[in-house]
Amino acid sequence: MFHKEGHKILLGSLIGFILIVLISNSFVTHAYVRYGIFITCFVLFILIAQFFRNPKRQPAHDEHFIVSPVDGKIVAIEEVHEPEFFKEKRLLISVFMSPINVHVTRYPVSGEVVYSKYHPGKYLVAWHPKSSESNERTTVVIKSQNFGDVLFRQIAGAMARRIVNYAEIGHYAKQGTDSGFIKFGSRVDVYLPLQTQVKVKMGDKVKGAESLIAEI
DSSP states (O other): OBOGGGHHHHHHHHHHHHHHHHHHHHHOOOHHHHHHHHHHHHHHHHHHHHHTBOOOOOOOOOTTEEEOSSSEEEEEEEEEEETTTTOEEEEEEEEEOOTTSOOEEEOSSOEEEEEEEEEOOBOOOTTSTTHHHHBOEEEEEEEETTTEEEEEEEEOOSSOOEEEEOOOTTOEEOTTSEEEEEETOOEEEEEEOTTOEEOOOTTOEEOTTTSEEEEO
């Protein structure tokens, strides 16, 4: 199953690769070269296709837990000052996505969307200390029943060139459902109340909608 954000790219890539193979079959006389071109196109298409995969997940649907919004690796667990919405200290849990991870962003908790904002910016590498403030990003805040306001932020990286955000103010977000997509990118930060109990540790691999990262 592929995410809707990849349909046009997949179709365009498929047509392009087919044309390349047809042209090579018409003009390239050496069989090994033709086979090489075909294999290269096939591998490239598979790589693009796997990037846009959207596997079905079984969300926790438990108001006492926060689930990971994306697939990836935990790269930060720390108390930080959140300057955009809370303007005070919060517990940050950050998940880094490699190019081979599923890049669908999912709601980490259920509740009403009370804030949703896009910020244009730079494309520093995702682990750069300034990326959360300088890179292209979106900020979404969900008012949940047990955690209060939960903020999560999609952050573009060096490869990411488009962030898609579906969250609209006033919309009811259901834990684990799609909230957006980061094309060829990068990282998602989650900001929680300081008293939140963390259920992951640095370096842990997590799955969007399924891995529990914190509880109240």
